[in-house]
Amino acid sequence: MTITAPTSLTARSLAPDLARGFMLLLIALAHAPAFVSDWDLGPAALNTAAKFVKSLLADNQARSMFVFLFGYGLGQLAHRQQVRGGDWTSIRKLLRRRAFWLIVIGFANTVLLVPIDIIAVYGLTLLVLAPLVRARESVLWWTSGLTLIPATLLLAWQSVVAQAKPVTMAEYMEPTFGAHLVASIPTWPVETAISTIMVVPGMLVGILAARRRILDEPERHTPLLRRIAVIFIGGSVIGRLPAALLAVGAWTPSSAPISWTVAIAHDLTGYTGGIGMAAAVGLVAIRARRGRLTTALSALGQRSLTFYLFQSVVWVVLFYPFTLNLRDDMGCAATFAIAIGIWLVSILLAEWMRVAGYRGPAEVLMRRLSYRTAE
Incomplete structure (x- = not known):
C-alpha cells in the first residue's frame, strides 16, 4: 500500500506548532553560551541573571520539550496514515525512512556545523524503536518509566561534571x-548511540499524548492540560531551583551526594517541566486568535527543523575561529541577547515563508525523502 502525502499547512493543529516555535527560543538560550570562552565577560549582574535563567528554564528542559514534541509528531503521523488507510507495514517503512534521513541530516549538522546535535539521536531512536509507535499504552508507560532511570542518571552525571566548570565548546574549536x-x-557514533537513552522517555509520552489528541484538541482536555501545566511546571521550578542557585554561585554543595541529589532533581524535573511547558502552550492555543503574532509563531513551529539548523549556521558564523571568531568577546548575557535575536529573526523569516507558500528547505527535503511510493 502506498503512503499518502504529508499534511498540508492549512490542516495542521495550532498548539503543537506554537509549542515548537516557543521551543526554539529555549533551545537557542540553552546552546548559545556553549560557544563562548568566558561566561563572566561583561556586566556581572546580567551574566548572573542569564546563568540563572539558563539553568532554571533551558538546560535539559528545552530538550525535554523538544523530545516530547518529537514523539507527539510521530503519533500524529501514524494517526494520519491510519485514517487515510495506510497499513502498519507501510507506516513502519515510512517511519524508518524518516529515521534514516534524520540520522543523515544530524550527521551533516554535526560535521559541517556544530557538534551539539539532537536530530541524529532522534533518528537512531526512531529507527530502533519504530515498533513502539503502535505499542499498547501499558507498554509505552512502562518503557518510558523504566528508561527514565538511566536517562536521568546519565544527564545527572553530565550535570555533576558541569557543576565544577561550565561546559563550553570554545576550547575544542578547530582553527x-x-x-x-x-x-x-x-x-x-558513540555519543549518538549513548544519547538515545535520553530521548526514549519523553518521546514515548509524546506518542501517548498524540493518541489522545491532547494538543490537537486542547479545548477537550482543558482540565488535564491545566493540571499538567501547574503541577509539572511548579514541580520543575522547585526541583531545578537549587541547581540554578548553584550555577550563579549562591551556594556550594558540601559533598558528592548533595551534588548528585541536586543534579538528579534538576534533570528529572526537566523532563516534567518540558511536558508542562507544552501543556501550557496548549492552554494558550485555546484562547489564542489567529492574529499576526500567533500565525507567525506557528509558522516557525511548522519549520522547526529548518530553523534548528539555522541556529547551528549562526553559531558557526559568529563564534568559530575560521569565521567571525567572537568566542572571546562576549559573556553569557550577550549570548542570550544573540539567542533572542536569532529567534526573532527566525519568526520573521518563517512568516515570510508562510506568506510565500514555502514550507522551508529542511522540511521540503525530509518530505521528498520520506514520502516516496512504498514498494
Whole structure:
C-alpha cells in the first residue's frame, strides 16, 4: 500500500506548532553560551541573571520539550496514515525512512556545523524503536518509566561534571574549517548511540499524548492540560531551583551526594517541566486568535527543523575561529541577547515563508525523502 502525502499547512493543529516555535527560543538560550570562552565577560549582574535563567528554564528542559514534541509528531503521523488507510507495514517503512534521513541530516549538522546535535539521536531512536509507535499504552508507560532511570542518571552525571566548570565548546574549536570537518567524526557514533537513552522517555509520552489528541484538541482536555501545566511546571521550578542557585554561585554543595541529589532533581524535573511547558502552550492555543503574532509563531513551529539548523549556521558564523571568531568577546548575557535575536529573526523569516507558500528547505527535503511510493 502506498503512503499518502504529508499534511498540508492549512490542516495542521495550532498548539503543537506554537509549542515548537516557543521551543526554539529555549533551545537557542540553552546552546548559545556553549560557544563562548568566558561566561563572566561583561556586566556581572546580567551574566548572573542569564546563568540563572539558563539553568532554571533551558538546560535539559528545552530538550525535554523538544523530545516530547518529537514523539507527539510521530503519533500524529501514524494517526494520519491510519485514517487515510495506510497499513502498519507501510507506516513502519515510512517511519524508518524518516529515521534514516534524520540520522543523515544530524550527521551533516554535526560535521559541517556544530557538534551539539539532537536530530541524529532522534533518528537512531526512531529507527530502533519504530515498533513502539503502535505499542499498547501499558507498554509505552512502562518503557518510558523504566528508561527514565538511566536517562536521568546519565544527564545527572553530565550535570555533576558541569557543576565544577561550565561546559563550553570554545576550547575544542578547530582553527580551520578542514580540521573542523573531521574533528567530530570519531566520537559521533558513540555519543549518538549513548544519547538515545535520553530521548526514549519523553518521546514515548509524546506518542501517548498524540493518541489522545491532547494538543490537537486542547479545548477537550482543558482540565488535564491545566493540571499538567501547574503541577509539572511548579514541580520543575522547585526541583531545578537549587541547581540554578548553584550555577550563579549562591551556594556550594558540601559533598558528592548533595551534588548528585541536586543534579538528579534538576534533570528529572526537566523532563516534567518540558511536558508542562507544552501543556501550557496548549492552554494558550485555546484562547489564542489567529492574529499576526500567533500565525507567525506557528509558522516557525511548522519549520522547526529548518530553523534548528539555522541556529547551528549562526553559531558557526559568529563564534568559530575560521569565521567571525567572537568566542572571546562576549559573556553569557550577550549570548542570550544573540539567542533572542536569532529567534526573532527566525519568526520573521518563517512568516515570510508562510506568506510565500514555502514550507522551508529542511522540511521540503525530509518530505521528498520520506514520502516516496512504498514498494
